[in-house]
Amino acid sequence: MAMNLLSENLNLMSEHLQSERAQPWREELRKSIKNKERTEFPRVKMPELKPEIRSRNYGEVNIGLSLEQAMGEARRCLDCVSPSCITGCPVEINIPKFIKNIERGEILKAARTLKEASALPAVCGRVCPQERQCESQCFYTQKLKKEAVAIGYLERFAADFERESENISIPEVAAPNGTKIAVVGSGPAGLAFAGDMAKAGYEVRVFEALHELGGVLRYGIPEFRLPNEIVDVEIEGLKKMGVKFETNCIIGKTISQEDLRADGYRAIFVGSGAGLPNFMNIPGENLIGVMSCNEYLTRVNLMQAADDESDTPVYKGRRVAVIGGGNTAMDAVRTARRLGADEATIVYRRSEEEMPARIEEVKHAKEEGVKFLTLHNPIRYEGNEKGQVQRMLLQRMRLGEPDASGRRKPVAVEGDELWVDVDEVIVSVGVSPNPLIPSSFSGLEVTKWGTIVVNPNTMQSADTHIFAGGDIVRGGATVILAMGDGRRAAKAMNEFLKSGTVG
Amino acid sequence: MNKIVSKEFLSDNVVKLEVDAPLIAKSRKAGHFVIVRVGKKGERVPYTIASADPKKGTITLVIQRVGKSSRKVCELNAGDYITDLVGPLGKATHIENFGTVLCAGGGVGIAPMLPIIEAMKKAGNRVISVLAARSKDLVILEEQVRENSDEVIVMTDDGSYGQKGLVTEGVEQVLRHKKVDLCVTIGPAVMMKFVSLTTKKYAVPTLASLNTIMVDGTGMCGACRVSVGGKTKFVCVDGPEFDAHQVDFDEMLMRLKAYN
Numbered sequence: 202m203a204m205n206l207l208s209e210n211l212n213l214m215s216e217h218l219q220s221e222r223a224q225p226w227r228e229e230l231r232k233s234i235k236n237k238e239r240t241e242f243p244r245v246k247m248p249e250l251k252p253e254i255r256s257r258n259y260g261e262v263n264i265g266l267s268l269e270q271a272m273g274e275a276r277r278c279l280d281c282v283s284p285s286c287i288t289g290c291p292v293e294i295n296i297p298k299f300i301k302n303i304e305r306g307e308i309l310k311a312a313r314t315l316k317e318a319s320a321l322p323a324v325c326g327r328v329c330p331q332e333r334q335c336e337s338q339c340f341y342t343q344k345l346k347k348e349a350v351a352i353g354y355l356e357r358f359a360a361d362f363e364r365e366s367e368n369i370s371i372p373e374v375a376a377p378n379g380t381k382i383a384v385v386g387s388g389p390a391g392l393a394f395a396g397d398m399a400k401a402g403y404e405v406r407v408f409e410a411l412h413e414l415g416g417v418l419r420y421g422i423p424e425f426r427l428p429n430e431i432v433d434v435e436i437e438g439l440k441k442m443g444v445k446f447e448t449n450c451i452i453g454k455t456i457s458q459e460d461l462r463a464d465g466y467r468a469i470f471v472g473s474g475a476g477l478p479n480f481m482n483i484p485g486e487n488l489i490g491v492m493s494c495n496e497y498l499t500r501v502n503l504m505q506a507a508d509d510e511s512d513t514p515v516y517k518g519r520r521v522a523v524i525g526g527g528n529t530a531m532d533a534v535r536t537a538r539r540l541g542a543d544e545a546t547i548v549y550r551r552s553e554e555e556m557p558a559r560i561e562e563v564k565h566a567k568e569e570g571v572k573f574l575t576l577h578n579p580i581r582y583e584g585n586e587k588g589q590v591q592r593m594l595l596q597r598m599r600l601g602e603p604d605a606s607g608r609r610k611p612v613a614v615e616g617d618e619l620w621v622d623v624d625e626v627i628v629s630v631g632v633s634p635n636p637l638i639p640s641s642f643s644g645l646e647v648t649k650w651g652t653i654v655v656n657p658n659t660m661q662s663a664d665t666h667i668f669a670g671g672d673i674v675r676g677g678a679t680v681i682l683a684m685g686d687g688r689r690a691a692k693a694m695n696e697f698l699k700s701g702t703v704g
Numbered sequence: 705m706n707k708i709v710s711k712e713f714l715s716d717n718v719v720k721l722e723v724d725a726p727l728i729a730k731s732r733k734a735g736h737f738v739i740v741r742v743g744k745k746g747e748r749v750p751y752t753i754a755s756a757d758p759k760k761g762t763i764t765l766v767i768q769r770v771g772k773s774s775r776k777v778c779e780l781n782a783g784d785y786i787t788d789l790v791g792p793l794g795k796a797t798h799i800e801n802f803g804t805v806l807c808a809g810g811g812v813g814i815a816p817m818l819p820i821i822e823a824m825k826k827a828g829n830r831v832i833s834v835l836a837a838r839s840k841d842l843v844i845l846e847e848q849v850r851e852n853s854d855e856v857i858v859m860t861d862d863g864s865y866g867q868k869g870l871v872t873e874g875v876e877q878v879l880r881h882k883k884v885d886l887c888v889t890i891g892p893a894v895m896m897k898f899v900s901l902t903t904k905k906y907a908v909p910t911l912a913s914l915n916t917i918m919v920d921g922t923g924m925c926g927a928c929r930v931s932v933g934g935k936t937k938f939v940c941v942d943g944p945e946f947d948a949h950q951v952d953f954d955e956m957l958m959r960l961k962a963y964n
Contacts, residue, residue, distance in 0.1 A: 410922050412741060412748075412788040420924075449790040451922065455727045476924035480936060487929060487936065487955055489962045496925035504747070504919065512747035512773055513919070514963040588958035635923055636941060 218287070221298055222280065230301055231280050240341070244348040245274040249565075256538045256569035259424045259507075263327070263357075268308070271358040275304035278350045281340050286352060289338035291685030292325075292393070294318040296335060300355055312363035313370050315356060320396030321389065321435045321684065323364060324418060326357025327427050329681045330559050364434050371441045375402035380698060383408065383466040385452045385638060388416020389680040390472030390671030392439060393687030398470075399442040401695050406445040406466075408452050410637075413503060416474055418680070420503040421495070423532050425539070426562075429502075453641030467698060468666045470690055471642075471653060472683065475672030476635035480628055481524070485582030490516055490590040494523070494533045494629035501536055518625025520544045522593060524579055525629035526556035531563065533627045534571050542625075545571050550578040550598050550611040576600070578611065580618070582626060592622050634673050642667070652676050659693035660686055668694050706789040709762050711782045714844040717769045718812055719778045720754070726761030728753070728791050734799065734819035735913065735945055738763070738791030739921040742776040746787060749773045750918045752816030752890070752944070753792060754845075766815030766844065793921050794944045797911070801828040803885035806908070807853070808834045808875050808899050810891025814844050816913060817890045818852075824888075825852045832878050833857070836871035836895070840864040871895055872902045879906040886911070889948060893960060897953035904949050912948035914939045917962060930956050 221227070248264040249255075255262050266274065278300040286296045295314055302311035315322035331353035336342060339349035363369055380403050384391045387409040395405045413419050415432045440446065450456060452469075461469060478493035480486055497515070500506040506515035521537040523530050526549035537545040547566070549556060552575050556563060567573070574595070581594040597617040600609035634651040644664035646654040653662055653669040660668045670686025672678060696702075707724040714720050728738060737752045755764045769778045780786065797820050805824045809817035814835055825831045833853040837843045838861045850856050858866025859874040867874065871891070878884060879902070887910040889899040896912040903910040916928040916939045928939035933950035937943065 410790065411920060412790070420920075449788050450727070451790060451793070454792055455731060455790070457731065476920075476922060477938075477941075478924070478926045480926070480929075482936065487931060487959065489959060493926040496919060496927045499919050499925050505745070508745070511745045512743075512776075587961070588955075637922060 215283070218284065218295065221295065222282075226305065227280060227298075227301055230305055234276060236279055239277055239279055240345060240347065242273065242277050244277065245270050245351050245354065247351075247354055252568040252570070255425065256535075257541075259539060261428055262425050262565055265361055266354055266358045268362070271303050271308075271355055272306060274351050274355060275300045277341070278304070279340055285338040285340065285343060286335040286350075289334040289336070290318075291334065291681050292318045292688050294335075294356070296352055299359060300350065300352070303355055303359060308359055308362045309366065309368060309370065311359040315359055316370065316372050318688075319684065320393045320439065320687075322356055323360035323431045324389070324427060324435055325681055325684070326353055326360050327431070328422060328679075329353055330679060332560060334681065364431075369434070369438065371438060372396070372400055374400055374442050377404060377443075378402040380404060381406070381464070381466045382694070383452070383461050383469045384472065385469065386410075386416055386472040386474055386671075386673075387414040387436075387446060388472055388474050388671060388683065389418060390474075390683035390687040391416070391470065392436070393684035394470045394472065394670065394691045395444045395687075396439055396442065397688055397691035398695070399439065399444045401691070403695075405443070406447060408450045408456070409446065409448045410451045411503065412448050414446055414448060416472075420499045421529065421532070423498065423502055423536050425535065426532065451637065453637050458642050468668065468694055470687070470694065471638050471662075471667060471669040471673055472671045472687060473635050473638045473673045475632040475677045477633040477651075478628070479631045479633060481579070481630060483580055483582070485584065485590065486628070488582050488584040488590040489588045490518065490584075490624060491582055491626040491628065492516070494525070494529045494627050495632065497533055497627045498529070498536065501540070507540055515540070516625050517541055518623070520623045521625045521627065522546050522548050522579075522621070522623045523627045523629055524548050525631075526551065526558055526575075527629060527631070528558045528562055530629035531558045531566050533629055535566050535569055537625070537627070538569050538571060546574050547571060548574045548577050548579060548595065550576065551608065552576055552600060555608040576611070578613070579626070590623060590626055592620050593626060595619050595621055632672070632677050634676060638673065650676055658689070659697075660690035661693060661697065665697070705785040705787065708780055708782050708784050708786065711780070714766065715841045717778075718842065718844055719767050719769070720815075721765050721767065721777070721780070722762045723765060723786060723789065724761060725763045725789055728789070729756040729758045729761050729763050732756050732763065732792035733796035734823040735794065735797030735816075736792035737794050737816075737921070737944060738765070738789055739793065739918065740765070740777060740786055741788040742773070742780065743787055746776060747773045748788075748919055748921065749777075750793070750915065750921055750940070752913065752915070753819070754815040755819055766812055768812040790921070793940060795942070797823065797888070797945060799823045799827050804830040804832065804883060806832050806834065806875065806878055806884045806887040808836070808871055808887060808889040808891070809849075810836045810871050810889075810895040811838070811842060812844070813891030813895075813913075814849065817888070818845055818848055820888055820890075821849060822852045830854050832882070832884070834859065834871060834874040834878065835866075836860070836874060836891070838862065870898070872898045875899055875902050879903065879908060884908045887948075888913070888945075893953060893957050896948060897957070900948035900951065900953065910948040911945045912951060913945045914943055914951070914956065916956065917960065930959075
């Protein structure tokens with residue numbers, strides 16, 4: 202039945218896309234330039250702050266396209282009959298429609314198109330791994346073996362243009378249906394869910410444990426990649442749609458599951474994230490100056506510790522090692538450079554090819570003077586008499602056979618070790634789900650890793666009135682996958698509350 | 705924003721604040737803590753809840769002026785607001801009838817000790833409390849402790865009140881003569897270290913409530929990590945109470961100086 206529903210949905214979706222595509226302005230636009238000509242335009246280059254300037258300040262690295270650049274890039278899109286790019290988008294943005302709106306100069310309409318599907322377009326345009334999603338499915342990548350249309354840059358352009366025009370559209374909201382819904386966590390999953398439920402007329406209240414909204418968008422992703430102001434504007438948009446927010450409130454602690462029910466909340470969406478940092482459990486890991494990437498980034502991003510007026514301190518090492526090869530590791534190491542590190546080094550146990558970080562992040566880090574020590578893994582830290590970390594012992598690694606993730610497994614080269622001097626170490630080797638909800642809610646099914654078990658199509662948990670998505674379900678993924686979960690959960694919860702069953 | 709309902713000086717540097725926080729007052733249990741932030745540039749700092757009045761919707765915090773952030777809280781007056789207050793956090797104290805419970809509180813640690821003393825007494829335990837402080841004016845909440853204890857020993861470093869000597873001497877007095885089933889200790893890390901060493905000699909199971917550096921207080925950052933029985937634990941979600949005999953107090957003392 203789930204399959205039937207899925208294909209039915211796909212049919213409906215494609216019918217809708219075709220009718221949109223058949224609109225006269227789209228047809229006219231398609232005829233205005235020959236496809237052959239379109240494919241000959243080179244892909245636009247993102248203007249960036251110069252590395253020597255940005256590696257010492259917090260200005261956003263990617264400056265954004267100009268109107269001319271954006272309209273030029275939009276011409277490259279062929280407005281395909283079956284736009285495969287959409288299948289690569291976890292929230293199914295109508296990509297050709299928004300791009301063609303940019304091509305004809307209707308930027309505000311492009312922004313509105315984005316908002317039909319995405320609660321946070323300015324965020325996604327910045328942090329989505331487009332090269333692995335929409336852009337990897339683009340006709341250019343798939344068939345022409347050329348560089349994809351710069352969908353991500355264009356998304357960001359349209360969202361920024363709308364914000365700067367001070368002509369921000371608020372998506373249409375259905376008449377209030379009086380049904381109260383609670384959302385746990387104001388990160389990307391919760392915000393996407395809240396947006397869709399508000400559109401459907403629900404009375405949505407989002408509960409956030411921290412004193413600021415946005416979850417990982419606030420405490421995790423640095424200012425130079427995602428300015429706080431962008432997050433503020435997107436949240437402001439949700440508030441205008443009627444979503445209520447409550448900070449400093451921990452569901453399961455401040456308010457229990459039972460309290461929520463007693464307060465009349467019909468259903469709960471849990472998007473509490475992966476807030477428990479992993480350590481490697483090696484000697485010396487509790488020395489002063491060794492910390493999780495979460496601690497480091499939270500101090501700098503949420504608590505503004507780099508600001509002299511902030512009461513929150515942060516270590517400002519001269520020789521900083523960041524352990525790990527993901528996007529968070531790149532965020533941490535680039536932050537370390539900005540905090541004045543003379544030497545900021547990524548230490549990663551596999552080779553650069555296996556790094557999970559986005560190519561753009563690795564490129565930016567290198568431009569900013571970050572060193573890469575791949576095929577090395579720390580096995581011990583040593584400190585001085587005050588307990589401050591002074592050096593780390595690294596094990597040289599080589600690549601063996603592919604493991605379960607399909608990547609070649611790192612194997613220790615026995616006896617090949619070296620000491621490296623450091624005065625700060627940031628451990629960025631993944632996160633585990635936050636235990637607060639799984640340990641304080643009853644009726645949930647929880648895996649041995651601490652993630653909540655849900656039906657992957659509906660995001661419904663073992664308790665039919667609780668849905669969940671994002672890292673509390675996935676264990677550690679991306680902003681956009683979390684948003685996709687939030688949207689699926691909203692759709693399914695809406696159906697469930699109306700009919701008592703879900704697909 | 706949480707309003708301060710009343711303020712009282714327990715000593716020159718120790719302030720008792722009653723704060724409007726109805727949801728926390730309702731859900732908190734002995735052993736829980738809150739995170740407090742004062743001002744938009746303020747730091748997030750954990751304080752153990754000293755008491756709560758669910759009817760009035762208030763919680764009480766007892767805070768000693770020691771650093772920048774605690775000074776900011778102590779400077780607030782009745783009618784002022786705490787910018788951010790979140791909780792209750794951590795695991796509640798496991799309360800049951802153990803038999804005889806020895807509660808050793810040092811300095812401002814006497815405040816969070818009080819709800820544990822009360823709960824232990826209520827559960828039917830014989831409660832012996834040892835209160836320790838540098839001098840007489842720092843012995844706080846003595847009356848309330850006496851009301852809920854079967855026996856109270858007061859120790860001061862300078863002998864200005866009670867007996868002259870360290871907390872460990874008071875603890876040892878009890879342990880030498882009485883069978884104690886559980887010891888709970890709250891106070892400065894170095895004090896808890898020596899209480900723990902003392903009770904270890906007598907093989908009395910001991911819980912210590914640790915107060916480490918924290919940022920979020922919800923398990924997210926790991927700034928609060930301690931070694932317990934050789935394993936790394938997070939004080940905020942795994943604690944704040946741990947088997948004191950397993951805690952690496954030297955490492956904890958070292959980590960407390962991370963930003964000094």
